[in-house]
Amino acid sequence: MGHKRQASASDTPPPEQAYLQIGEVADRTGVTQRTLRFYEEKGLLKPPSRLEGGFRLYSEDDVRRVEQIKQLQTLLGFTLAEIKEMVDSHEVRMQVKASYRKGAEISERRAKLLKAKEMTLKQIAVIDQKLAAMHEMKAELARKIDQYDAWLQNLEEQSRAGSR
Amino acid sequence: MGHKRQASASDTPPPEQAYLQIGEVADRTGVTQRTLRFYEEKGLLKPPSRLEGGFRLYSEDDVRRVEQIKQLQTLLGFTLAEIKEMVDSHEVRMQVKASYRKGAEISERRAKLLKAKEMTLKQIAVIDQKLAAMHEMKAELARKIDQYDAWLQNLEEQSRAGSR
DNA sequence: CGTAACCTTGACGTACACGTAAAGGAAGGG
DNA sequence: CCCTTCCTTTACGTGTACGTCAAGGTTACG
Numbered sequence: 001m002g003h004k005r006q007a008s009a010s011d012t013p014p015p016e017q018a019y020l021q022i023g024e025v026a027d028r029t030g031v032t033q034r035t036l037r038f039y040e041e042k043g044l045l046k047p048p049s050r051l052e053g054g055f056r057l058y059s060e061d062d063v064r065r066v067e068q069i070k071q072l073q074t075l076l077g078f079t080l081a082e083i084k085e086m087v088d089s090h091e092v093r094m095q096v097k098a099s100y101r102k103g104a105e106i107s108e109r110r111a112k113l114l115k116a117k118e119m120t121l122k123q124i125a126v127i128d129q130k131l132a133a134m135h136e137m138k139a140e141l142a143r144k145i146d147q148y149d150a151w152l153q154n155l156e157e158q159s160r161a162g163s164r
Numbered sequence: 165m166g167h168k169r170q171a172s173a174s175d176t177p178p179p180e181q182a183y184l185q186i187g188e189v190a191d192r193t194g195v196t197q198r199t200l201r202f203y204e205e206k207g208l209l210k211p212p213s214r215l216e217g218g219f220r221l222y223s224e225d226d227v228r229r230v231e232q233i234k235q236l237q238t239l240l241g242f243t244l245a246e247i248k249e250m251v252d253s254h255e256v257r258m259q260v261k262a263s264y265r266k267g268a269e270i271s272e273r274r275a276k277l278l279k280a281k282e283m284t285l286k287q288i289a290v291i292d293q294k295l296a297a298m299h300e301m302k303a304e305l306a307r308k309i310d311q312y313d314a315w316l317q318n319l320e321e322q323s324r325a326g327s328r
Numbered sequence: 329c330g331t332a333a334c335c336t337t338g339a340c341g342t343a344c345a346c347g348t349a350a351a352g353g354a355a356g357g358g
Numbered sequence: 359c360c361c362t363t364c365c366t367t368t369a370c371g372t373g374t375a376c377g378t379c380a381a382g383g384t385t386a387c388g
Contacts, residue, residue: 021364021365022364022365023363023364023365032346032347033365034346034347034348035345035346035347037366037367038345038346042345051354051355051365052354053353053354053355053365053366054353054354054365054366054367055354055355055364055365055366056365056366071297071301073345074241075241075294075297075298075301076298076301077238077239077241079343079344079345080344080345081344106319106322106323109319110316110319113312113315113316113319114316116312117309117312117313117316120305120308120309120312121309123305124302124305124306124309127298127301127302127305128302130239130298131295131298131299131302133235133239134239134240134291134294134295134298135295137235137239137240137291138288138291138292138295141284141287141288141291142288144284145281145284145285145288148257148277148280148281148284149281151277152274152277152278152281155270155273155274155277158270159270185334185335186334186335187333187334187335196376196377197335198376198377198378199375199376199377201336201337202375202376206375215335215384215385216384217335217336217383217384217385218335218336218337218383218384219334219335219336219384219385220335220336237375243374243375244374244375245374
């Protein structure tokens, strides 16, 4: 049996920046390895670092990104293309952070930040819309439940009348 | 120009149970005619009544159904197969109503009603789950906004310091 | 009765989001 | 060193939800 994860068991435990191979990430996020490679292909995940053998090494940040992508998909119903847009504007954020003390022009950074903020505000607006619609739906369903209960009540009375 | 909708203009206005042709339904619901036929094929819409020529005649109930289907799709992310399940249990409701004074056994009607109620409760549970997740997401996005604002603030100060 | 607008049933095509082999290289235990 | 497990890329397949013709019938106005 070839254990390999948890690298070298009790050999190099101390710093070990908690890098994860694709299988681990798949297990932890619930998506398949194929999906992770697919997201990378589509530009939703930045190409991760690699082991010499060519094995992908993911960070905890990557894991969070995958989870965020799933949320945007299943909760808000965005397509991967739309999610890529958002992810890209998030990337901008990181770039801004990276070039923090570099010579990059301030106005450019400001513009990128403003765009990122705008995207986020849009997402919030979408959420608010969905929240409102879902509350309405819930109310309708609740009315339906009441209706069912009334009918069930009706049946009860009928059966009592029948057995009397 | 061949107007045809609004049947016979000012010829037969009074009772006319407001039956709609497929084009009207498409316009009012925002889905295409193809989609309506597709839903019918898939059992999401009951085969509507027909004009002698074979033209489909939809009721207002059908329109409401289409709208409900779209909601379940886009808001809650159900597949058409899942929606069919729900729709079927809704059909049960109508059957129950129809067989109200017919000889159908009471216990059977009760069972169907209970199943319909159960399905509706499940849908409510799904909504509650989604609502919670979406509130969390919104909170995260709000934190992101704060972060962006802080950075923007920072840039302001930097530029003021630079011009001083 | 022509003709324009609307409809009918096929049947094939498409975009999205992956699934599923196939063939082979790399890592580590025994 | 071998064998198992995990990974790699390449490539074709699949399910969902429709879109898009094509060929032709129906309805109503002029």
